Amino acid sequence: MLMACRECDVLQRVPWVPVGKKVRCRGCGATLYHHPRGGLDRPIALLFGALVLYVLANIFPLVTLDIGGATRETSLVGTAWALYNHDMKLLGMLVFLTSLAVPGAILFSTLYVLAGLRLQRSLPGLRQMLALLSHIHPWEMADVFVISILVALVKMSGMAEVIVGAGLYALIGYILLGIAASASIDVFVLWRRMERIDRFPRGQLSLEAGR
Amino acid sequence: MTDLLRAKSLGLASCGVCRQVVRLSLPSTVQLECPRCGGRVHSRLSHSLARTWALLIASMVLYVPANVYPVMKNTYLGAESSNTILSGVVLFLKEGDWLLAFVIFTASIVVPLLKMCSLLYLLINVHKPSVARRARQQTALYRVTELVGRWSMVDVFVIGILTALVQMGAISTVEPGIGAMAFGAVVVLTMLAAISFDPRLIWDQEKQ
Incomplete structure (x- = not known):
């Protein structure tokens, strides 16, 4: 197949490499695509786990602060809400989007796309979802948020008792599973699978092509 | 080649x-x-250079209030103190928290400056003919710039978390400062600038 590097525009014929291998650009060395191990089942399993932990991270408090018996706790949405309520509406919205809404949207739409491809059905909006993923990806900052919690924890530990909540453990787990899932996904490979669904509707696809 | x-x-x-x-x-x-x-x-991305210039200049302008104005106001037992990004780092150093000082210094000062400088460098040099080796280095620089940008949000998140947690009435409260708003805008604008830049333009002037 023919590919042009997104970084240096060199046109090249690239082979369909075996599972676990990646293809680099002849011009600049950028990765053109990689063929992830584990097919579609691995990212689906990982993302289902991530989904459960994402829900838990939103239900349980992340951190509780205790100053002489007076306690206060916060969650993901609570952090954005606090900024919103302190005359920082735009900043609150930015925190809401980057720490909660975009990670959630990426989780749901990736699962939807993977499910559609796994079932070999052209579910409504499948292409739009996959296209959306490439656009919103840079704005996902849940991992940055976790580092920020750790910084805040150390900062507060001197003046009050800090209790780490179940939500923080869930959030860390969600991020680790998310990293593992994105390592087993390549958007270019997903588009190739998408193309095959259109060409061969369900039933006509051989087992080999579905892997 | x-x-x-x-x-x-x-x-x-x-x-x-x-x-x-x-x-x-x-x-x-x-x-x-x-x-x-x-x-x-x-x-090539349409109007890539004009857009990147505009967003970069806007972020540079906002970088001034982001560093001059306080990002956080803290009241502790009646005593008020406000901190800018840099004085926050100095405070960590004074308290002996070397690791935290390093994290905040890297995320809030090094990363934004590095991003702005490297985008400026790429924009200035994009029209000059270059050899493949140089073009490759510039592409690598762009890749790093695009990758590290999101980490400058650390400070904004920390301010949000402290604002949400430290609301203990007379004992201690934390309020976000106007500098945080400007800093958030700098992060968003530099990220948009990096996204608007088309690295393929680097290679259009390559010397054969």
């Missing part, structure tokens, strides 16, 4: 979303819909 052909020179372009290679109709500046994913296909 001279046998490498650029897609543009053959009237082809690669879809930015799904990587499908598409033949451009003449004139080659006309935008085209990708037959596979329906996204727009550009040979």
Whole structure:
């Protein structure tokens, strides 16, 4: 197949490499695509786990602060809400989007796309979802948020008792599973699978092509 | 390396979303819909340099209030104190928290400055003919710039978390300062600037 590097525009014929291998650009060395191990089942399993932990991270408090018996706790949405309520509406919205809404949207739409491809059905909006993923990806900052919690924890530990909540453990787990899932996904490979669904509707696809 | 052909020179372009290679109709500046994913296909991102310049200059302007004004106001047992980004780092150093000082210094000062400087460097040099080795270095610089940008949000998140937690009435409260708003804008603008820059422009001036 023919590919042009997104970084240096060199046109090249690239082979369909075996599972676990990646293809680099002849011009600049950028990765053109990689063929992830584990097919579609691995990212689906990982993302289902991530989904459960994402829900838990939103239900349980992340951190509780205790100053002489007076306690206060916060969650993901609570952090954005606090900024919103302190005359920082735009900043609150930015925190809401980057720490909660975009990670959630990426989780749901990736699962939807993977499910559609796994079932070999052209579910409504499948292409739009996959296209959306490439656009919103840079704005996902849940991992940055976790580092920020750790910084805040150390900062507060001197003046009050800090209790780490179940939500923080869930959030860390969600991020680790998310990293593992994105390592087993390549958007270019997903588009190739998408193309095959259109060409061969369900039933006509051989087992080999579905892997 | 001279046998490498650029897609543009053959009237082809690669879809930015799904990587499908598409033949451009003449004139080659006309935008085209990708037959596979329906996204727009550009040979080069439209007005890439003008947009990157505009966003970069806006972020540089906002970088001044982001550093001059306090990002956080803290009241502790009646005593008020406000901190800018830099004085926050100095405070960590005074308290002996070397690791935290390093994290905040890197995320809030080094990363934004590095991003602005490297984008400025790329914008200034993009029209100059360069050899392949140099173009490769510039592409690598761009890749790093795009990758590290999101980490400058650390400070904004920390301020949000402290604001949410430290509301203990007379004992201690934390309020976000106007500098935090400007800093958040700097992060968003530099990220948009990096996204608007088309690294393929670096290679258009390559010397054979």
